[in-house]
């Protein structure tokens with residue numbers, strides 16, 4: 001990131017875009033456009049300090065009346081990741097998709113069920129770290145999603161990859177799993193997100209054109 005200069009002024013005294021560039025604002029756009037859902041990771045663990053960067057970025061998200069209705073679980077133990085991965089997969093295969101799974105961003109859930117049951121598809125994509133964001137208030141899930149995006153953009157900024165794992169949401173809402181993780185029964189999962197060092201390049205994804213209905 002380029003250094004900040006005297007407030008409101010670049011080194012040449014210019015205002016506006018030059019100042020924005022100097023303060024690293026263009027980096028925010030780069031993160032937005034270049035972040036991808038990463039589904040292949042190296043074995044390299046994520047350092048605790050890197051996880052702290054992600055969590056700190058997450059809690060700097062805006063929230064309604066600054067309520068900050070989020071709490072985090074971080075899982076890096078390989079055995080626990082494997083167990084939860086398997087349990088999340090079994091739950092997904094056994095239960096009809098809940099609303100949050102249906103909205104998981106994966107278009108072909110039936111096809112995915114076949115893949116998971118027949119090929120040993122791994123929900124967590126072998127990532128070495130998982131952060132589960134819980135909403136600590138009934139209306140806090142939307143705030144938590146802003147925190148989630150902050151977390152993912154920060155990960156991109158420090159060279160990590162992330163992938164939201166909506167398919168694991170039902171598992172982390174199970175009472176016994178919440179109890180094991182020290183999560184209050186009243187809190188609900190906003191989004192599990194895996195993180196790690198990307199293995200290879202992720203090709204760009206497409207977006208539909210902006211759908212502006214009214215612009216008056």
Ligand SMILES: Cc1cc2nc3c(=O)[nH]c(=O)nc-3n(C[C@H](O)[C@H](O)[C@H](O)COP(=O)(O)O)c2cc1C
Pocket residue numbers: 035036037038039103104105106163164165166167168191205
């Ligand atoms: C709420 C939500 C849940 C998602 N759940 C999963 C998931 O369970 N597994 C997965 O591989 N990707 C998941 N994704 C990632 C999306 O598939 C991905 O963001 C989308 O295909 C666009 O790709 P991009 O993020 O690289 O732009 C999820 C994304 C969101 C926003």
